[in-house]
Amino acid sequence: QVQLQESGPGLVKPSETLSLTCTVSGYSINSAYYWGWIRQPPGKGLEWIGSIYHSGSTYYNPSLKSRVSISVDTSKNQFSLTLTSMTAADAAVYYCVRHSAVVWFGDLLFGGFDIWGQGTMVTVSS
Amino acid sequence: QSVLTQPPSVSGAPGQTVTISCTGSSSNIGANYDVHWYQQLPGTAPKLLIYGNNNRASGVPDRFSGSKSGTSASLDITGLQADDEADYYCQSYDSSVSGSGAVFGGGTKLTVL
Numbered sequence: 168q169v170q171l172q173e174s175g176p177g178l179v180k181p182s183e184t185l186s187l188t189c190t191v192s193g194y195s196i197n198s199a200y201y202w203g204w205i206r207q208p209p210g211k212g213l214e215w216i217g218s219i220y221h222s223g224s225t226y227y228n229p230s231l232k233s234r235v236s237i238s239v240d241t242s243k244n245q246f247s248l249t250l251t252s253m254t255a256a257d258a259a260v261y262y263c264v265r266h267s268a269v270v271w272f273g274d275l276l277f278g279g280f281d282i283w284g285q286g287t288m289v290t291v292s293s
Numbered sequence: 294q295s296v297l298t299q300p301p302s303v304s305g306a307p308g309q310t311v312t313i314s315c316t317g318s319s320s321n322i323g324a325n326y327d328v329h330w331y332q333q334l335p336g337t338a339p340k341l342l343i344y345g346n347n348n349r350a351s352g353v354p355d356r357f358s359g360s361k362s363g364t365s366a367s368l369d370i371t372g373l374q375a376d377d378e379a380d381y382y383c384q385s386y387d388s389s390v391s392g393s394g395a396v397f398g399g400g401t402k403l404t405v406l
Contacts, residue, residue: 213331226394
């Protein structure tokens with residue numbers, strides 16, 4: 168079955184850059200699905216960070232756009248998240264996800280996030 | 294503050310029916326964008342329950358149903374069971390002058406009494 172697995176450091180220093188990778192198994196990333204990142208601060212709700220298509224087209228949360236970059240490596244069936252200038256407010260469980268979508272006049276109309284990784288906790292501390 | 298508004302908590306006894314509301318605006322649900330619902334059991338990743346307003350995801354029992362009207366959506370859970378106790382989130386798409394993207398409700402904690 169389709170599985171997503173996040174990997175990366177669990178601890179990042181303030182002002183530094185977070186890099187996470189999601190490895191997709193059981194399904195080709197070169198498919199008609201989008202791949203994204205969602206985070207959840209401890210005890211709080213969910214926040215969409217951004218999504219990417221295998222072609223490299225990216226869509227980002229406007230509130231994070233200046234600090235976020237998502238890339239895809241189809242040869243490794245992986246996609247990655249980079250978030251710069253980390254602060255304590257960025258501490259969260261980071262999930263990688265799969266979702267369907269339709270591009271409509273430049274808008275990415277999301278289907279549901281149907282496959283989730285188990286999540287990885289990222290702490291921001293010196 | 295979340296773009297979509299959900300009650301922080303709801304509760305019900307086993308066998309009863311509960312409804313979780315999700316209120317948006319003209320830039321998201323009211324603009325006819327789809328609403329999706331997720332269940333998050335304690336300590337686990339969220340799981341897709343309902344997609345496209347009223348379609349159950351694979352393996353989801355028919356005790357769960359979704360609906361949408363105007364600027365709001367609802368998740369109904371009938372025949373409450375103890376293992377329905379979880380956090381529930383609605384999600385849609387928001388398009389405004391400040392940008393666009395996927396948005397979530399703040400989540401609703403369901404307690405089975």
